[in-house]
Amino acid sequence: MKAVCLLSGGLDSATCLAHARRAGFDCYALSFDYGQRHRIELEAARRVAAALGAADHRIAKIDLRVFGHSALTDEIDVPKGRDEAAMNSGIPITYVPARNTIFLSFALAWAEVLEANDIYIGVNALDYSGYPDCRPEFIQAFEQLGNLATKSAVEGRTRIRIRAPLIELSKAEIVLLGLELNVPFELTHSCYDPDASGRPCGACDSCVLRAKGFREAGIADPACA
Amino acid sequence: MKAVCLLSGGLDSATCLAHARRAGFDCYALSFDYGQRHRIELEAARRVAAALGAADHRIAKIDLRVFGHSALTDEIDVPKGRDEAAMNSGIPITYVPARNTIFLSFALAWAEVLEANDIYIGVNALDYSGYPDCRPEFIQAFEQLGNLATKSAVEGRTRIRIRAPLIELSKAEIVLLGLELNVPFELTHSCYDPDASGRPCGACDSCVLRAKGFREAGIADPACA
Numbered sequence: 001m002k003a004v005c006l007l008s009g010g011l012d013s014a015t016c017l018a019h020a021r022r023a024g025f026d027c028y029a030l031s032f033d034y035g036q037r038h039r040i041e042l043e044a045a046r047r048v049a050a051a052l053g054a055a056d057h058r059i060a061k062i063d064l065r066v067f068g069h070s071a072l073t074d075e076i077d078v079p080k081g082r083d084e085a086a087m088n089s090g091i092p093i094t095y096v097p098a099r100n101t102i103f104l105s106f107a108l109a110w111a112e113v114l115e116a117n118d119i120y121i122g123v124n125a126l127d128y129s130g131y132p133d134c135r136p137e138f139i140q141a142f143e144q145l146g147n148l149a150t151k152s153a154v155e156g157r158t159r160i161r162i163r164a165p166l167i168e169l170s171k172a173e174i175v176l177l178g179l180e181l182n183v184p185f186e187l188t189h190s191c192y193d194p195d196a197s198g199r200p201c202g203a204c205d206s207c208v209l210r211a212k213g214f215r216e217a218g219i220a221d222p223a224c225a
Numbered sequence: 226m227k228a229v230c231l232l233s234g235g236l237d238s239a240t241c242l243a244h245a246r247r248a249g250f251d252c253y254a255l256s257f258d259y260g261q262r263h264r265i266e267l268e269a270a271r272r273v274a275a276a277l278g279a280a281d282h283r284i285a286k287i288d289l290r291v292f293g294h295s296a297l298t299d300e301i302d303v304p305k306g307r308d309e310a311a312m313n314s315g316i317p318i319t320y321v322p323a324r325n326t327i328f329l330s331f332a333l334a335w336a337e338v339l340e341a342n343d344i345y346i347g348v349n350a351l352d353y354s355g356y357p358d359c360r361p362e363f364i365q366a367f368e369q370l371g372n373l374a375t376k377s378a379v380e381g382r383t384r385i386r387i388r389a390p391l392i393e394l395s396k397a398e399i400v401l402l403g404l405e406l407n408v409p410f411e412l413t414h415s416c417y418d419p420d421a422s423g424r425p426c427g428a429c430d431s432c433v434l435r436a437k438g439f440r441e442a443g444i445a446d447p448a449c450a
Contacts (some may be wrong), residue, residue, distance in 0.1 A: 062287045067331075067338045098334035101374045105330040109323035113292045132379040141373050145366040149326045154357040 003118035004028045004107045009044030010190045016122035018181035019165045029057040035065040040198040044189035051184045078193040080203035100133035112150040120163045139164050171213030186222040228343035229253045229332045234269030235415045241347035243406035244390045254282040260290040265423040269414035276409045305428035325358035329367050337375040345388045364389050396438030411447035
């Protein structure tokens with residue numbers, strides 16, 4: 001059984017990949033080089049895919065900078081040192097327009113080529129309440145679309161399922177799940193704005209959420225060792 | 226009023242763009258450099274966008290060859306000299322997995338940046354009965370998705386509409402509509418497998434359908450003059 005697994009190289013997508021592996025899938029990991037300022041995450045994705053025994057790992061090069069308008073791809077500063085209240089007040093500038101729609105579209109293309117039914121995505125509705133494309137209704141709508149969009153689904157050879165096993169979990173619960181699944185946390189990368197040597201800034205939303213997750217789970221983050 | 230208009234440089238998308246212009250939209254034309262063997266269509270798209278007065282035209286570079294598996298991106302031969310019965314018997318090898326899903330995802334991203342409600346796509350369900358992502362139910366599902374996927378839609382600032390004005394037209398009807406809208410047919414390019422100088426092969430499905438459309442419309446194709 002094959003599954004396409006979206007893999008950014010962060011904590012969530014690594015845990016999601018480990019979840020798919022435990023469910024018995026041969027995992028085809030898919031990452032994107034989309035002009036992100038934190039491209040070091042692609043190195044993390046390579047290491048995580050290898051460590052978790054992905055059957056294949058591809059990096060699709062797509063240029064999201066053609067439209068601009070996000071701190072992750074533009075020369076807009078990544079916000080730092082925000083507390084949870086600030087993070088939850090509206091959609092952050094680090095949101096990339098339609099990013100998960102684009103990522104899932106590519107995953108769908110690869111699923112069709114592989115004749116895979118299952119697509120894993122590590123979205124999380126709780127800690128990313130500001131991102132519309134991390135919500136269950138978005139995931140359901142994409143699943144519906146996927147079953148109308150491809151030759152293999154229309155011909156009845158596949159039945160697309162978008163699996164988002166982390167969608168209702170808190171960051172601490174994701175950490176605990178990852179621990180149980182032996183996710184190599186030390187290989188993952190979450191920071192939106194690492195320094196030149198790849199060290200996390202410790203202050204962007206992603207670093208703050210990760211630190212909170214490990215703290216609440218009561219374990220040390222090995223990536224910060 | 227802004228609209229994002231998918232523009233391949235072919236007859237259908239050019240007519241679709243002209244339709245959007247007549248409806249009063251400022252048109253933001255979007256083409257893709259996706260490793261297609263008929264990249265000459267991008268030159269056609271540039272000329273068509275200029276001739277029809279698009280407000281902007283961007284070409285997004287995305288690599289669909291990362292998954293392979295289509296005669297349009299692979300080194301598989303493009304089928305030639307097929308009659309309509311052959312074309313309508315199943316989905317052709319020139320089908321690119323999830324292509325319209327991917328193209329619409331990028332259009333959605335740009336629509337969000339522009340705060341545009343409308344996305345035009347020149348799909349046609351009749352002459353491309355073999356392509357699942359040219360059917361009305363696919364278009365409707367994408368519209369639903371679009372309204373769940375973006376920050377601007379969720380915040381109520383936009384209401385995504387996927388407009389496919391050609392979807393129920395025959396190729397001859399598209400030619401007649403294009404004529405009425407003063408589409409510069411001579412600038413458009415439809416062939417899947419042009420020679421090195423860009424001349425259409427005259428024998429691929431796209432050339433055959435185009436010739437049939439002009440013949441049934443009773444007018445000469447100025448691109449073949």
